[in-house]
Amino acid sequence: QLQLQESGPRLLKPSETLSLACNVPADSVDNPHYYWGWIRLPPGKGLEWSGNLYSNGGAYYNPSLQSRVTMSVDKSKNQLFLTLTSVTAADTAIYYCARGPITSLGVVMPFDSWGQGALVTVSS
């Protein structure tokens, strides 16, 4: 089972910037057979996709977060990052990093490995 682990500050004030890291297996962040994503689970609600990041550097974000969200990687540290600016209470959620496979035909498949999640609370 792939081990993914989210880390970062868990309590933020409104207008601050959320920054989370996800430790991934060595030499996997730039593997073209996989892509990476962030998904969140707000309290009492369903899962919400935040964005995907591909080995070629391409990124796709949820339009609802488009202007505030950035995903990036640090290959030297085998880490994936999520940055979300100007947070509000509505951004309170468990944030998951996840990995999904890409087939030999280039089909992007659903996430098959997930981290345990990091609860981030936004409160004044």
Next chain:
Amino acid sequence: EIVLTQSPGTLSLSPGERATLSCRASQSLRNSYLAWYQQKRGQAPRLLIFGASSRATGIPDRFSGSGSGTDFTLTISSLEPEDFAVYYCQQYGYSPVTFGGGTVVETK
């Protein structure tokens, strides 16, 4: 954006019973790019089904998926105690990726 509507919101059943969960898409999903996940309290989601009907690695055969176009179904043929959880459908054929609101399968 494709909206996925799951029904019912809550399903109250006993172990051994059959569970039928529905997921309806606001538009037809190309190539049936529809997945189902199970999430237990305090745990990460687990992929059950992809491509509407293919079981993910290690998933018991009591879980089955069916459907195409806009209507999809997850069936659990005989509920085991560990199957009581929240189930989400997800479409991954169009951006943005979207999830349904979830169905809670609870013990009756």
